[in-house]
Amino acid sequence: MTALHNAPIKIGVLFSSSGLTAPIEQSQQRATILAAEEINAAGGINGRQLELIFRDPASIPNRYATMIEQLIVEEQVRVVVGCYMSSTRKAVIPIVERHNALLLYPTFYEGFEYSRNVIYTGATPNQNSVPLASYMLSNFGSRVFMVGSDYVYPYESNRIMSDLVFEQRGEKLGEVYIPLDAGWESYLHVAQKIAALQPDFIFSTVVGTGISHLYRAFAEVGMNPYETPIASLSTSETEVAAMGADIGEGHITAATYFQSIDSPLNRKVIANYQRRFGDTMQTDTCWEAAYFQMHLLASAMTITGSDDPNALLNTLPGLEIDAPQGRVRIDEHNHHTYLHPRIGRLNKSGQFDIVSESAGWTPAAPFQISHTLIDAETVSGPAQGGARG
Numbered sequence: 001m002t003a004l005h006n007a008p009i010k011i012g013v014l015f016s017s018s019g020l021t022a023p024i025e026q027s028q029q030r031a032t033i034l035a036a037e038e039i040n041a042a043g044g045i046n047g048r049q050l051e052l053i054f055r056d057p058a059s060i061p062n063r064y065a066t067m068i069e070q071l072i073v074e075e076q077v078r079v080v081v082g083c084y085m086s087s088t089r090k091a092v093i094p095i096v097e098r099h100n101a102l103l104l105y106p107t108f109y110e111g112f113e114y115s116r117n118v119i120y121t122g123a124t125p126n127q128n129s130v131p132l133a134s135y136m137l138s139n140f141g142s143r144v145f146m147v148g149s150d151y152v153y154p155y156e157s158n159r160i161m162s163d164l165v166f167e168q169r170g171e172k173l174g175e176v177y178i179p180l181d182a183g184w185e186s187y188l189h190v191a192q193k194i195a196a197l198q199p200d201f202i203f204s205t206v207v208g209t210g211i212s213h214l215y216r217a218f219a220e221v222g223m224n225p226y227e228t229p230i231a232s233l234s235t236s237e238t239e240v241a242a243m244g245a246d247i248g249e250g251h252i253t254a255a256t257y258f259q260s261i262d263s264p265l266n267r268k269v270i271a272n273y274q275r276r277f278g279d280t281m282q283t284d285t286c287w288e289a290a291y292f293q294m295h296l297l298a299s300a301m302t303i304t305g306s307d308d309p310n311a312l313l314n315t316l317p318g319l320e321i322d323a324p325q326g327r328v329r330i331d332e333h334n335h336h337t338y339l340h341p342r343i344g345r346l347n348k349s350g351q352f353d354i355v356s357e358s359a360g361w362t363p364a365a366p367f368q369i370s371h372t373l374i375d376a377e378t379v380s381g382p383a384q385g386g387a388r389g
Contacts, residue, residue: 008051009044009307011036011297012071014082014092019059020180020208025084027238028106028290029054030281032081034273035294045301053077059084059208061091068092072099078307079104081293084286085207086110086153093118102309104297106289108233108255110156111366117309119316120336121293121328122286123256125160126365128233131341132203132254133164135356136231141200142170147190147214148205150177157205157233160371173197178206184213191217201252204232211235212243215251225250229345236284237350245350255285256339257325258352266324282350283324289337292323296330327361336364 013032015025036050044050053075057063064083071077072095080096081104083089089105096103096117103115108123136144144165148154154177162172174197178186187210194202206214211234218230230251237259240248259270259282269291274281296319297312304311317332329338338361344352 006048008049009301010051010053010075010077012068012075012077012080012082013052013054014057014064014068014071014080015084016059017056019057020210021059021084023242024208024236024238024284024286025059027282027284027287028082028084030273030277031106031283031287031290032294034269034276035291035298037276038272039294039298045298045307046305050298057088059088061085061087064088065091065095068101068103069095072096072101078102078309079297079312081106081290081297083107085151087151089118090152100309102312104293106293107286110153111364111368112156113366114334116313116335118335119293119296119330120364120366121289121296121330122337123339123341124336124364124366125157126368126371127256127339127341127362128254129157129160130164130371131343131356131358132231132233132252133161135254135343136201136203136252137165137168137170140229142168143173143198143200144170144203145173145194145197145199145201146175146203146205147194148177149207149210150179153207154205158203161203164371173199178210180208180210182210182213184217187213187217188220190214191221191223194218195221195223199228201228202230204230205234206232207234211239212247215243215247219247236286237282237352238284238287240346240350241280241282245346245348248346248350249348250346252343252345252355253352254341254343255352256341257283257285257288257323258342258344258354259283260344260351260354261325263324263326265322269324288324292321292325292328295321295323296328329361331364334364334366336366338363 015029055067079102103118106121111124146158300315320329326340341358343356
């Protein structure tokens with residue numbers, strides 16, 4: 001075997017270790033490291049080790065673009081994992097396509113996108129927004145206040161939620177967007193407005209450090225989360241650990257993965273993660289997507305014997321593996337992922353009690369124009385499908 005065939009396979013890692021979204025992106029980066037170490041310990045890719053090449057774009061969209069160009073051109077990387085906010089993903093896709101590289105994107109997003117050069121392993125609106133709307137409208141009421149960070153994902157998520165609320169002849173009491181770098185006073189002002197309007201629930205698409213500000217402001221104005229909860233797509237165990245379980249208790253999140261999933265694989269992966277990074281480390285839905293996508297990538301590389309994007313893109317679509325959330329599959333037609341929608345309510349330990357979950361996996365519908373409410377009273381069950389991967 002030649003030296004080239006023994007050489008490590010370079011994987012670019014583009015998650016922020018600094019900036020507004022650093023906590024959740026650091027979680028995704030640790031998941032990537034854990035998965036790569038597991039793959040290498042098992043013999044790598046046909047005997048070749050994975051070598052992770054890191055960059056810190058500091059949560060700034062144009063830095064993602066600059067750094068992915070560096071990874072591809074200077075480091076000769078063919079495959080990159082990373083990005084969190086949609087604005088950062090949109091910044092890098094033209095570069096990935098120009099160089100015919102491959103990006104694996106492990107974050108839920110607004111849909112209405114396809115790139116031949118991207119594999120999307122996070123949830124689309126039919127896998128989180130629609131189940132959340134169904135649960136909240138059925139259990140709390142239809143008078144809703146919407147608050148989000150000021151960028152594309154919250155705009156689109158609020159548009160979908162508005163449609164679902166209006167379908168039930170509900171009422172949108174307000175829709176506010178807060179700058180990503182806004183301070184405490186901005187969130188307190190919004191919380192005071194919400195308290196005065198007394199909605200049935202708050203739909204939040206706030207991200208980054210703003211999540212802690214929002215929940216603390218909610219508590220500051222004296223609102224009761226068991227009567228008027230914040231229903232979120234973006235508040236995970238990682239953000240709760242940063243802000244404190246006492247602030248998060250009673251609020252609700254829609255996600256395809258929660259740390260509290262009681263399965264042998266999930267318990268094993270969490271134990272490995274905490275052994276590697278510390279007993280207090282939390283997993284979350286973005287962490288889990290970053291973790292399982294590395295194992296999907298490794299499976300595809302083992303099959304193809306290559307990190308060539310063209311070969312991988314002929315193999316990844318249709319590939320399945322068992323992930324901590326359950327069995328997942330890359331859709332052959334749209335490069336998105338079959339996932340397991342769930343609704344969780346935060347308890348005093350900072351974990352989510354799962355109050356609703358799909359009966360099996362749900363295919364992504366990234367181009368669905370008109371969303372309709374689904375039955376919130378679903379029961380758990382195994383995903384159906386083949387055993388490929």
